[in-house]
Amino acid sequence: MEYIAHTATDPTKRDQLLKDHLLQSQLLAKRFTTGTGLELTAGLIALLHDVGKYSDEFQAYIHQAKRDPKSVKRGSVDHATAGGQILLEFFKNEPLLGQLISNVVISHHNAFGVKDFYSLDDKSPFLKRIEETKNDLTTIKDRFFSEVMDETAFRKLIAETTIELHHYVDDKIVKSGNSREQLQMFFFTADCNK
Numbered sequence: 001m002e003y004i005a006h007t008a009t010d011p012t013k014r015d016q017l018l019k020d021h022l023l024q025s026q027l028l029a030k031r032f033t034t035g036t037g038l039e040l041t042a043g044l045i046a047l048l049h050d051v052g053k054y055s056d057e058f059q060a061y062i063h064q065a066k067r068d069p070k071s072v073k074r075g076s077v078d079h080a081t082a083g084g085q086i087l088l089e090f091f092k093n094e095p096l097l098g099q100l101i102s103n104v105v106i107s108h109h110n111a112f113g114v115k116d117f118y119s120l121d122d123k124s125p126f127l128k129r130i131e132e133t134k135n136d137l138t139t140i141k142d143r144f145f146s147e148v149m150d151e152t153a154f155r156k157l158i159a160e161t162t163i164e165l166h167h168y169v170d171d172k173i174v175k176s177g178n179s180r181e182q183l184q185m186f187f188f189t190a191d192c193n194k
Contacts, residue, residue: 054143
């Protein structure tokens, strides 16, 4: 089966396959972030941003949209949260790093930016979405590992990205004179409107 990421609006063109979309997004993200020290991180985020489109639910939705565009509501199937859930699973030994990049993935269609980590009640909007969104992660991961990147290569990418993130965070701490705790507070309480 071919898994579709985007349907072609021009009937003479092919639909964009999901595996191609994810790999092309990864390459572009790495290129756009060249020199930042976060190339692997950006690539990983891009690689997983639409991985939820491997779900049966999304594929049924996109095939229906192709047959009859007016019969479906654009955005009615959540495809972004699965990538964040997968990142949290693979970053379980580095939960802070996993949450930071997971939030970027699940928020990639949010016009207001990333989800809030902080809330006055007991759960942040980010964690609520992660916990409340039900995805068939087994199917999604199986298809991703079969078509895009095998699990061994993915685990290697996670390890390399973890090292990159540690170097980046440590460099920012040393240069800014902030402690790790201060940096953690900055990430979770910074007012983006200032």
